Amino acid sequence: SDYRQGVCNMSWLTVAPDVLCQEVEGEMILLNLPAESYHSLNTTGRRFLAIACESDSFDSAVQAISAEFSIQAELAGSDLARILEMMHRRNLVVVSDPSLEFINGSNSD
Numbered sequence: 001s002d003y004r005q006g007v008c009n010m011s012w013l014t015v016a017p018d019v020l021c022q023e024v025e026g027e028m029i030l031l032n033l034p035a036e037s038y039h040s041l042n043t044t045g046r047r048f049l050a051i052a053c054e055s056d057s058f059d060s061a062v063q064a065i066s067a068e069f070s071i072q073a074e075l076a077g078s079d080l081a082r083i084l085e086m087m088h089r090r091n092l093v094v095v096s097d098p099s100l101e102f103i104n105g106s107n108s109d
Contacts, residue, residue, distance in 0.1 A: 008053035012097040013084070015053075019092050030092050039090060041083070044069075048083055058097045 008015045015021060020031045028046035031038045041049060048065060055061035058080070065076040085102040087093045095102075 010053065010056060012057055012095065013052055014094045016091055016094055032091060035091065039092060045083055048080055052080065058099055
């Protein structure tokens, strides 16, 4: 499956409008058109993004990841937050969940 515009469009998380996503050989490739850059997520990162895109909040995504990967919610939360922060700073996703600290700070890298 792929996560082109509109597919990942939850109230708290959307793929940025100018980003195209395609699954290639188990990885998720994200192409940032304006920046002319691409980024890849490995199998685990791709699954984390898929779960987040299917969840109606960061907390529900954490619970689903915790259950699927059999890891503690605290670890699932820190891993998901790290992936989303990286993607947010590279303008790949728009995150609007106030519980995530990085969206309240500056977006300068």
